[in-house]
Amino acid sequence: MSDTVNLVILGASGDLTHRLLLPGLGTLLKAQPDRRVNLIGAASEKLGADEWRQRVSEALHDCGPKVADAVATGSTYVTIDSTDPDELKKLLDPLTGPVVLYFALPPAISMKTCEALGRLDLPDDLRLAIEKPFGSDPDSAHRFNQLLARLVPEDRVFRVDHFLGKSTILNLLGLRFTNRFFEPVWNHNNIERITIVSDETLALEGRAGYYDHSGALKDMIQSHLLLVMALLCMEAPNRIDADELRDLQVHVLRATQLWSDDPVGSSRRARYEAGQVGDEKVPNYVDEPGVDPARNTETLAEVTVEINSRRWRGVPITLRSGKALGDEVRAITVVFKEAFEPEGFSNSGEPNVVVIGMADERLAVRLNTNGADDKFVLEETVLSADLGDSPLRPYGEILAHIMDGDPLLSVRNDVAEELWRILSPVLDAWQQGRVPLDSYRAGSAGPTNWS
Ligand code: NDP
Numbered sequence: 001m002s003d004t005v006n007l008v009i010l011g012a013s014g015d016l017t018h019r020l021l022l023p024g025l026g027t028l029l030k031a032q033p034d035r036r037v038n039l040i041g042a043a044s045e046k047l048g049a050d051e052w053r054q055r056v057s058e059a060l061h062d063c064g065p066k067v068a069d070a071v072a073t074g075s076t077y078v079t080i081d082s083t084d085p086d087e088l089k090k091l092l093d094p095l096t097g098p099v100v101l102y103f104a105l106p107p108a109i110s111m112k113t114c115e116a117l118g119r120l121d122l123p124d125d126l127r128l129a130i131e132k133p134f135g136s137d138p139d140s141a142h143r144f145n146q147l148l149a150r151l152v153p154e155d156r157v158f159r160v161d162h163f164l165g166k167s168t169i170l171n172l173l174g175l176r177f178t179n180r181f182f183e184p185v186w187n188h189n190n191i192e193r194i195t196i197v198s199d200e201t202l203a204l205e206g207r208a209g210y211y212d213h214s215g216a217l218k219d220m221i222q223s224h225l226l227l228v229m230a231l232l233c234m235e236a237p238n239r240i241d242a243d244e245l246r247d248l249q250v251h252v253l254r255a256t257q258l259w260s261d262d263p264v265g266s267s268r269r270a271r272y273e274a275g276q277v278g279d280e281k282v283p284n285y286v287d288e289p290g291v292d293p294a295r296n297t298e299t300l301a302e303v304t305v306e307i308n309s310r311r312w313r314g315v316p317i318t319l320r321s322g323k324a325l326g327d328e329v330r331a332i333t334v335v336f337k338e339a340f341e342p343e344g345f346s347n348s349g350e351p352n353v354v355v356i357g358m359a360d361e362r363l364a365v366r367l368n369t370n371g372a373d374d375k376f377v378l379e380e381t382v383l384s385a386d387l388g389d390s391p392l393r394p395y396g397e398i399l400a401h402i403m404d405g406d407p408l409l410s411v412r413n414d415v416a417e418e419l420w421r422i423l424s425p426v427l428d429a430w431q432q433g434r435v436p437l438d439s440y441r442a443g444s445a446g447p448t449n450w451s
Contacts, residue, residue: 011104012041022059024395208290275442
């Protein structure tokens with residue numbers, strides 16, 4: 001049986017806690033019922049103990065009524081202004097054993113809360129879980145890192161990236177580094193281009209308060225897709241552990257720059273207009289409650305980068321993410337250079353393509369094979385396989401790693417700053433209006449002028 005971990009969620013009345021954190025905890029406790037968790041919710045909202053327990057019990061339904069009720073019954077809720085050091089002290093002082101302080105707070109409040117923590121004697125075994133977005137530019141990310149470094153050692157800071165769950169990371173590493181036929185061709189001699197796409201059919205869903213200040217570039221490309229790229233393109237690790245992987249991630253990110261070093265030519269942005277996704281009518285983005293059209297927030301972003309290394313120089317890597325699109329696509333597509341074909345076939349083969357799914361965890365490899373009827377005609381054959389998913393939701397995996405003190409799934413301080421460094425020229429160019437804000441119909445594949 002494990003030690004009891006105090007899981008203190010600041011911002012416990014918010015959307016993240018309700019929709020993702022608690023259900024994730026449910027899947028974790030279902031898979032590992034011996035874990036002992038003392039759950040404490042805290043937020044500025046006044047909430048009765050019974051109402052909180054009811055919310056916890058409902059959100060944990062995945063782990064079965066017995067475990068859900070046990071966690072909910074032992075759980076407490078505190079009304080707090082987390083930026084007030086005295087109130088934080090009252091919350092933390094009575095706790096014994098490991099404490100995970102999860103910041104499910106608006107980003108500006110998280111920073112102020114860390115400033116307040118800096119005035120306290122903190123518990124010995126305190127871990128801080130920080131949500132995205134981590135900072136809003138390279139300077140603010142650096143300042144936030146400095147602030148955190150004054151509170152706890154770096155290996156107790158968990159910058160959360162729920163997109164890169166454990167199974168996605170391990171599937172990528174397993175595929176690349178345990179198959180002899182992948183690794184020798186994983187370079188600019190053989191690969192023509194790479195795209196990493198996370199398109200969703202969901203529109204704003206009432207989240208203007210967050211999204212209209214963020215947009216697709218910060219929400220997805222900065223926070224998630226560059227990290228996927230780093231794992232896909234890094235050098236071979238000698239072992240799978242947090243230090244090794246993060247050293248290799250930062251190594252590849254440091255070599256990453258915008259394509260041709262040109263923030264205007266390497267980036268595109270667009271915003272959705274009224275349309276229909278499946279059976280759902282979607283209003284114009286600018287008419288959604290809480291949206292300020294003057295912010296020019298993009299709902300679709302695309303950036304092409306190059307890794308200026310011996311392995312990757314000259315290979316365009318395009319990262320794209322958008323909302324309210326016709327198809328849900330979460331995939332890495334690696335397109336190989338054309339093969340040198342002998343003369344004599346009546347048509348020419350297509351380049352090989354490897355597609356790695358990031359949501360459905362599937363692999364597809366496109367090959368040329370000879371036609372059954374006419375061996376001189378080349379046909380496309382797709383080999384596909386399931387890569388194996390995890391029984392835990394991503395937040396279940398994240399909480400497990402934080403409670404175990406293993407930073408494998410968290411983003412290290414230097415990695416977080418590199419992500420901003422790469423994209424900040426694009427943010428500047430967009431701010432200055434140097435890249436047009438195109439539009440697309442909700443439910444379409446994107447702007448008609450984007451090929
Ligand atoms: P919400 O606005 O829904 O919730 C914020 C929470 O913070 C509320 O519980 C609010 O309490 C509380 N709060 C605000 N100020 C204080 C304060 N001074 N003291 C104590 N509590 C306070 O935000 P989300 O849950 O959506 O997001 C939280 C974080 O998670 C953000 O950083 C976001 O970027 C990140 N995130 C969110 C995702 C999502 O899908 N929601 C996905 C990934 C990351 P009250 O309601 O009483 O004001």
